[in-house]
Amino acid sequence: MTVKWARGGPDLLVVLDRDAGSLGTQIQDQLRAAIREQRLAAGERLPSTRHLAGLLEVSRGTVVDVYEQLLAEGYVESAVGSGTRVAAMSGPAAAAPGASAVSSSGVAPSRLVAIDFEYGIPDLGSVPLTDWSWAISEATRTLPTAELGDEDLAGSRHLREVVTSYHRRVRSGCASADDAVIVSGFRQGLTFALAALKENGVHRIALENPGPREHALIARRAGLEVVSVAVDDQGLDVQRLRESGARAVLLTPAHQCPTGVALAPSRRRELVAWVDDVDGLILEDDYDAEFRYDRQPVGSLQGLSPARVIALGSVSKTLAPAIRLGWVLAPPRLLAGIITEKRLSSRGAPGLDQEALALLMETGRFDRHLRRMRDIYRHRRNVLAAEAELAFGPGRLRGLAAGCHAVLQLPDGVSEREVAATAATMGVRVNPLGLYRVPTADGESEPSAPPPALVLGFGNVGEEQIRGGIRTLATVALRPRAAAAGG
Numbered sequence: 001m002t003v004k005w006a007r008g009g010p011d012l013l014v015v016l017d018r019d020a021g022s023l024g025t026q027i028q029d030q031l032r033a034a035i036r037e038q039r040l041a042a043g044e045r046l047p048s049t050r051h052l053a054g055l056l057e058v059s060r061g062t063v064v065d066v067y068e069q070l071l072a073e074g075y076v077e078s079a080v081g082s083g084t085r086v087a088a089m090s091g092p093a094a095a096a097p098g099a100s101a102v103s104s105s106g107v108a109p110s111r112l113v114a115i116d117f118e119y120g121i122p123d124l125g126s127v128p129l130t131d132w133s134w135a136i137s138e139a140t141r142t143l144p145t146a147e148l149g150d151e152d153l154a155g156s157r158h159l160r161e162v163v164t165s166y167h168r169r170v171r172s173g174c175a176s177a178d179d180a181v182i183v184s185g186f187r188q189g190l191t192f193a194l195a196a197l198k199e200n201g202v203h204r205i206a207l208e209n210p211g212p213r214e215h216a217l218i219a220r221r222a223g224l225e226v227v228s229v230a231v232d233d234q235g236l237d238v239q240r241l242r243e244s245g246a247r248a249v250l251l252t253p254a255h256q257c258p259t260g261v262a263l264a265p266s267r268r269r270e271l272v273a274w275v276d277d278v279d280g281l282i283l284e285d286d287y288d289a290e291f292r293y294d295r296q297p298v299g300s301l302q303g304l305s306p307a308r309v310i311a312l313g314s315v316s317k318t319l320a321p322a323i324r325l326g327w328v329l330a331p332p333r334l335l336a337g338i339i340t341e342k343r344l345s346s347r348g349a350p351g352l353d354q355e356a357l358a359l360l361m362e363t364g365r366f367d368r369h370l371r372r373m374r375d376i377y378r379h380r381r382n383v384l385a386a387e388a389e390l391a392f393g394p395g396r397l398r399g400l401a402a403g404c405h406a407v408l409q410l411p412d413g414v415s416e417r418e419v420a421a422t423a424a425t426m427g428v429r430v431n432p433l434g435l436y437r438v439p440t441a442d443g444e445s446e447p448s449a450p451p452p453a454l455v456l457g458f459g460n461v462g463e464e465q466i467r468g469g470i471r472t473l474a475t476v477a478l479r480p481r482a483a484a485a486g487g
């Protein structure tokens with residue numbers, strides 16, 4: 001059902017799908033996007049809650065909740081006598097239409113980025129800041145004085161209990177608080193785990209190819225030899241892993257980064273057999289498994305083989321990268337090494353933040369946020385899929401079962417780099433798939449295998465931006481080719 005918001009406020013289209021979950025979430029999402037995209041200008045007056053409720057045929061309470069949430073997030077302001085107005089934006093939300101001009105691809109757009117398909121960014125406008133500030137103040141009020149001493153090297157006992165209980169409940173894991181170490185996000189956990197691996201006589205690690213280049217750099221920095229193992233449409237090729245001679249592997253089984261493939265059940269079994277055969281270790285990067293759309297997320301490998309899996313978790317996708325908290329769930333023989341590394345490098349994460357995260361998760365606020373975000377991302381993913389099919393034809397978008405990114409396959413012969421570079425000049429930021437080729441030891445990318453493709457992050461782009469962005473990409477990628485061949 002389409003509702004035109006015409007009288008009593010700016011002319012803005014709000015589309016409500018009454019079969020698609022919370023109406024409040026839909027309104028909130030669309031208003032937030034309209035403000036971020038500056039379709040609603042600073043100072044613009046929003047209709048009264050009664051008026052908007054009438055126009056959209058929802059209860060007034062729903063609109064009141066929406067306005068309160070937007071108020072708490074800083075998108076709108078309200079003053080007695082002047083109603084609710086769009087706030088003058090500064091900071092990350094306002095930055096979306098153009099702030100940081102260089103993507104991780106190193107492609108510098110020649111003008112501002114209006115539509116940002118950068119990989120890996122969750123919806124920054126939806127970070128539950130009200131809940132987080134509640135949790136921080138609650139942590140400050142309730143943390144026992146003794147715990148201000150930062151004594152527990154593994155991290156807050158409370159948070160370790162909460163995250164392992166969460167991991168057992170949501171990810172079918174089987175770790176307990178004694179198996180957990182709290183860290184400042186996945187990358188720090190990875191660094192500590194790699195150091196412990198090296199202490200345990202592991203010198204070579206296999207990484208998925210394609211995969212994040214940064215992980216290869218982290219592994220090399222930790223003094224390990226990196227070998228890359230191909231990923232196909234079933235996930236990591238375990239036969240090739242066997243042939244690689246590595247005794248450790250880092251992988252993203254729930255939603256491969258960047259291809260989006262979930263590791264097939266037969267591959268999971270082969271992987272667990274491999275790790276026993278080589279007396280090895282699996283590092284499981286569980287970065288976005290919570291956002292699975294077609295069925296329940298596949299369980300963590302840690303639950304299948306706890307003695308041989310180090311599970312690495314992070315709230316960078318579920319909450320925000322700025323919170324910078326994560327956990328490592330490790331077999332007992334590696335724990336001491338991980339904790340030593342943590343002690344000698346940084347002592348990990350701030351104690352009050354750890355307590356706040358424990359409270360957020362324990363009180364159900366974290367789960368509520370995940371449910372809300374799942375609906376938002378599902379909706380964006382559906383818009384992206386429909387728009388990509390319309391513009392590029394069927395079957396071109398892959399890796400949509402989970403997470404906040406997908407891979408758009410371009411027509412053969414098109415240069416993914418050139419498409420990304422040209423799109424950047426038109427205000428659309430997107431990464432070519434080739435950016436995720438694991439670099440060789442001398443820093444070069446391995447030759448990019450066809451077909452050409454783009455990685456589209458859809459976590460932090462609104463619906464209209466997705467539509468506009470895909471249309472721009474189609475214009476660039478499908479135009480008669482003169483310069484676009486090769487590369």
Ligand SMILES: Cc1ncc(COP(=O)(O)O)c(C=O)c1O
Pocket residue numbers: 120184185186187188212252257285287313314315316317321325326
């Ligand atoms: C593949 C992958 N793993 C893990 C993470 C989380 O890393 P961190 O917790 O260091 O932000 C990300 C975030 O973008 C990611 O893309």
